[in-house]
Every structure is written in C-alpha cells, then in structure tokens.
Amino acid sequence: MSQEQDKAKIIEAVKEYCEKYHMSKPDYVEGDRISYAARVYDSEEMTNLVDSCLDFWLTSGPYTEEFEKGLAQYLGVRYCSLVNSGSSANLLAFMTLTSPLLGDRRIERGDEVITVAAGFPTTVAPIVQYGAVPVFVDITIPGLNIDVAQLESAYSSKTKAVMLAHTLGNPFDIVAVKAFCEKYNLWLIEDNCDALGTEVMIDGESKQTGTIGDIGTSSFYPPHHMTMGEGGAVYTNNSLLNKIIRSMRDWGRECSCPSGVDNLCGHRFDGQFGELPKGYDHKYVYSHLGYNLKATDMQAAIGCAQLKKMREFVRRRRENFEFLYNELKDLEEFLYLPKAQEGSNPSWFGFPITCKEGVSRAEVVNALESNKVQTRMLFAGNLIKHPCFTNLPNGGKEYYRIAGDLANTDVAMERTFWIGVYPGMTEAKLKFMAKCIREGINNCRKN
Numbered sequence: 001m002s003q004e005q006d007k008a009k010i011i012e013a014v015k016e017y018c019e020k021y022h023m024s025k026p027d028y029v030e031g032d033r034i035s036y037a038a039r040v041y042d043s044e045e046m047t048n049l050v051d052s053c054l055d056f057w058l059t060s061g062p063y064t065e066e067f068e069k070g071l072a073q074y075l076g077v078r079y080c081s082l083v084n085s086g087s088s089a090n091l092l093a094f095m096t097l098t099s100p101l102l103g104d105r106r107i108e109r110g111d112e113v114i115t116v117a118a119g120f121p122t123t124v125a126p127i128v129q130y131g132a133v134p135v136f137v138d139i140t141i142p143g144l145n146i147d148v149a150q151l152e153s154a155y156s157s158k159t160k161a162v163m164l165a166h167t168l169g170n171p172f173d174i175v176a177v178k179a180f181c182e183k184y185n186l187w188l189i190e191d192n193c194d195a196l197g198t199e200v201m202i203d204g205e206s207k208q209t210g211t212i213g214d215i216g217t218s219s220f221y222p223p224h225h226m227t228m229g230e231g232g233a234v235y236t237n238n239s240l241l242n243k244i245i246r247s248m249r250d251w252g253r254e255c256s257c258p259s260g261v262d263n264l265c266g267h268r269f270d271g272q273f274g275e276l277p278k279g280y281d282h283k284y285v286y287s288h289l290g291y292n293l294k295a296t297d298m299q300a301a302i303g304c305a306q307l308k309k310m311r312e313f314v315r316r317r318r319e320n321f322e323f324l325y326n327e328l329k330d331l332e333e334f335l336y337l338p339k340a341q342e343g344s345n346p347s348w349f350g351f352p353i354t355c356k357e358g359v360s361r362a363e364v365v366n367a368l369e370s371n372k373v374q375t376r377m378l379f380a381g382n383l384i385k386h387p388c389f390t391n392l393p394n395g396g397k398e399y400y401r402i403a404g405d406l407a408n409t410d411v412a413m414e415r416t417f418w419i420g421v422y423p424g425m426t427e428a429k430l431k432f433m434a435k436c437i438r439e440g441i442n443n444c445r446k447n
Contacts, residue, residue: 007054014050018043027428034429036350036374036420037223040313044305052301059259063300070307071233075208075216079242080235081249082300083293086193086219087122089232090163092249092293093189093215094126096234097161099244099288105187107132111160112401114186116146117383118409119165123191124383127163128399135159135401136384139408141354142336144378144416145172147408151180154403159184162213165191167378168418169317169348171200171209171341178202178212188213193232196225197314197347206345214238215245220299223422225313225347226306228299244288252290255283313423314347320421320430321348327434334359334441350418352378353437354411359444361415367440373419373433381413382406 001009023042028034052063064082072080083089097107107113109131115124117136127134137150144167162181164172174190181188192198192210196218199206210216215238218224220231234245247253254273257264265282272278273285321338328337336354340346355361365375380386384406389396419433 011047011051014047015043018046028426030432033372036376037422038424039222039227040423045302048301048305049298052298057297059296060294061297063297063304067300067303075211075235077211077235078237080233081245082295083232083234083249084295085230086232088293089217089234090122090191091126092234092245093217095248096241096244097187101244107160112156112158114154114162115164117406118378118412120379121383123165133401135403137403138406141408141411142339144352144412148173148176150404155184159186161187163189166195166198166209168350168352169195169198169346171198171344173341174200174212190216192216193219194349195347199345201343215241220303226310228303231295231299247288248290249293251292252286252288254285254287316423317348317421320425321351324351324430348421351421352416352418355415361417363444364437364440365417368436371436373436375417375419378412378416382409
C-alpha cells in the first residue's frame with residue numbers, strides 16, 4: 001500500500017470517528033446548558049487537521065496560503081495575513097501604523113488614537129503599550145457603538161488614527177467615521193473580530209466590514225463567527241501597509257520570502273541595508289522591531305474548512321437573531337433591544353440587551369444563569385474602571401484622555417448583557433432564553 005493510500009485510509013477512519021462521536025448529540029431539553037457560543041463543525045475540519053498533521057508541516061504552509069487567499073476573496077480585499085489570535089491581529093494592525101515607512105503619517109509616542117472604553121481590552125491595549133494616547137468617546141444606546149456626534153470634540157492636533165470595533169456584529173456608523181478620517185487624513189483600523197460577515201452600504205454598494213478602513217482584523221477563537229481554535233487575521237488593500245504587516249508579523253524582517261524559500265528577490269547577497277556590511281544576507285535584515293505572530297498550518301487547515309461554511313453561519317446567526325428579537329419585542333417597555341445600524345445587515349455575534357431604569361440586570365441575568373443559560377457582559381463595560389488602568393500611577397489618568405463624558409458607557413457597564421445567537425442555537429433554546437428573561441423581569445416587578 002502506498003503512502004497516499006495509507007493516508008486516505010487514516011482520513012476515512014477519522015471521518016467515521018468524527019461522525020460517530022462528535023456529530024451524534026441528543027436533542028435539547030429544558031435544563032440542559034445553553035452556551036452563549038460554541039464551535040460548529042463537521043468531519044471536514046477534523047480530516048483537514050489530520051491531513052495537515054500527517055504532512056507534519058508545523059509552521060505556515062499550503063493550508064495557510066489557501067486560507068489567506070480564501071479569506072481575502074470572501075472579504076473582497078487584496079491582502080490577508082494569518083496570525084495566532086484576534087488580539088495579535090489588533091496588536092499587529094496598530095503597530096503597522098508606527099512604521100517609519102509611513103513618514104509623517106506614522107503614529108509616534110504621545111500621538112492620539114480615538115476609540116471607545118466600552119469594548120474588549122485588546123482593541124485599546126496596543127495603543128497604551130506603545131505609548132500613544134487613547135481618546136475615549138462615549139457610545140450610544142442601544143447601538144453600543146461610538147457616538148459619532150462627538151468625533152469632532154475628540155479631535156486634536158495630535159490625532160493620528162481611529163481604532164474601533166464593530167460591537168457584537170453591529171457596525172459603527174462607518175460612513176460618518178470614514179468621512180471624519182478622510183477630513184483629517186487619519187488612519188482607520190476596523191476591529192472586525194466580532195463582525196465577520198457584516199455588510200454595509202457604501203455609496204450604493206454592499207461592502208464587508210473590515211474592508212472599508214485602512215486595516216481590518218478578525219479573530220478565530222472558538223466563540224467567533226468561524227474558528228480554528230486560536231487564530232486571527234489582518235487584512236488591507238494597501239500594498240505598503242501589507243508589506244509592513246508581513247514584516248512585523250514575521251520578526252520584523254526585511255525579506256518577504258515565505259518559509260522554505262530563499263532569494264525570491266534575487267538580491268539576497270548584494271543589498272545595502274542600514275549600516276550593515278554590503279551584501280549582508282537579506283533573510284536576516286530587520287527593518288522593524290517586530291514579533292512572531294504566525295499561526296500554524298494545522299490551525300489554517302481547520303480554517304479552510306470553516307471558511308466554506310461562513311455564508312451559512314452568517315445566515316443562521318441572522319435568523320436566530322430575528323427569532324429572538326420577535327420573542328422579546330413586546331418587552332421594550334423594560335429593555336433596550338438591539339437595533340442594527342442604518343444601512344447595515346449585521347452578522348450578529350450576540351444579542352445585546354440593556355435594562356431600562358427600574359429593571360435589575362442582576363435579576364434578569366440570574367434568571368438566565370440559574371437556568372443554565374450563559375450570559376456575558378459587554379466585555380469591559382468601561383475599561384478605565386478596571387485594575388489595568390486604576391492600578392497605574394494616578395489611576396491611569398495620565399495614559400488616556402476622555403472627550404466629553406462616558407455616561408452611556410457607564411450605563412452599558414451597569415445595565416447591559418448579552419446572550420448567544422450562534423449557528424448551533426435551536427428554536428427551543430431561543431424560546432427558553434426568552435422565557436427566562438421574562439421571568440427575570442417579572443421578578444423585578446414583584447420586588
């Protein structure tokens with residue numbers, strides 16, 4: 001038997017194993033745990049993973065190249081780089097804008113970046129870690145995205161960029177933010193980690209979020225729209241930014257040769273770089289102080305299978321969102337229900353709910369959690385209230401600036417939570433979640 005025949009035999013056995021032990025799951029009954037999110041997969045992900053393992057290409061390889069091309073095609077962008085997490089994607093996206101290759105537009109220490117405090121910490125962390133200054137702007141409710149009416153008041157002569165996430169799949173007002181960035185020649189990073197598949201209308205054309213700004217990022221952690229376990233991506237249409245992204249992802253090197261390839265440029269030993277000896281090996285020339293943020297080909301193998309399912313994943317998320325909204329819409333006297341940004345078709349990551357005054361979030365969340373329904377807060381709520389800032393000298397106030405106030409950010413911190421709409425949800429689960437929310441509101445009214 002040949003190697004390929006042996007491999008095919010193993011792959012077939014893995015497929016049978018997956019279908020027997022992973023795909024056979026009992027129907028949901030009330031009392032079973034309802035996760036806010038989970039992996040949705042079949043035997044293709046598992047056989048791809050084993051196929052990659054058998055080839056033993058441990059770093060980036062054929063599956064990585066296939067995935068990067070496939071995701072770029074799905075998004076409609078020119079360049080895509082696979083990385084090891086969504087947080088690394090945000091780090092890489094931000095640090096790309098600090099490159100000396102960008103001249104006067106590079107972000108330098110002390111420069112300002114407009115963002116929000118109501119979100120995930122690693123959207124903001126790279127700004128602070130580098131020594132730039134996040135300028136926090138308040139959000140709107142129920143949109144839970146940046147209040148674009150406050151952008152002008154956030155701007156200063158030090159502003160170099162805007163870095164924002166699309167909250168739980170619902171896009172921020174990208175038209176207004178993009179116009180603001182163009183007016184002041186600012187960079188725009190779209191943290192698209194919770195919004196892969198969201199569509200917005202720009203000048204009469206439907207575009208994917210993450211592709212409208214200068215750089216977009218994605219996460220492939222298990223709860224996200226698609227998964228490869230750990231993983232993320234950075235994408236752009238700008239060839240210079242792509243060059244910097246690749247360099248900083250791959251140790252900061254000058255060379256663009258992929259793994260296992262030498263002298264792609266044809267000038268490996270005849271260049272002059274910095275103060276190095278002429279002809280110093282181009283593969284060991286470093287144009288940036290970079291990182292190693294690459295993912296493995298095994299992760300990419302899973303991603304290739306997941307990417308084929310993305311349109312179906314997005315469809316099911318939208319359907320689950322719509323079903324849950326209809327189950328809860330008669331409760332708008334007590335709750336702010338999510339509302340899609342005008343001109344958008346969100347790929348919902350979750351179903352955010354903000355309790356109105358007089359309704360206790362604790363009561364509603366307890367009614368869900370006590371019935372084994374997972375809930376989540378709106379990530380940090382208000383990031384500057386967390387120890388990562390308050391433990392800094394002077395409570396961290398020297399490390400950021402606030403434009404106006406963060407009144408709605410505090411409301412979200414105190415009254416917002418969210419539940420899942422991921423593709424593995426069923427109508428029975430969605431109905432039960434709505435039932436629990438009603439019970440929580442009734443408990444509030446009794447008290």
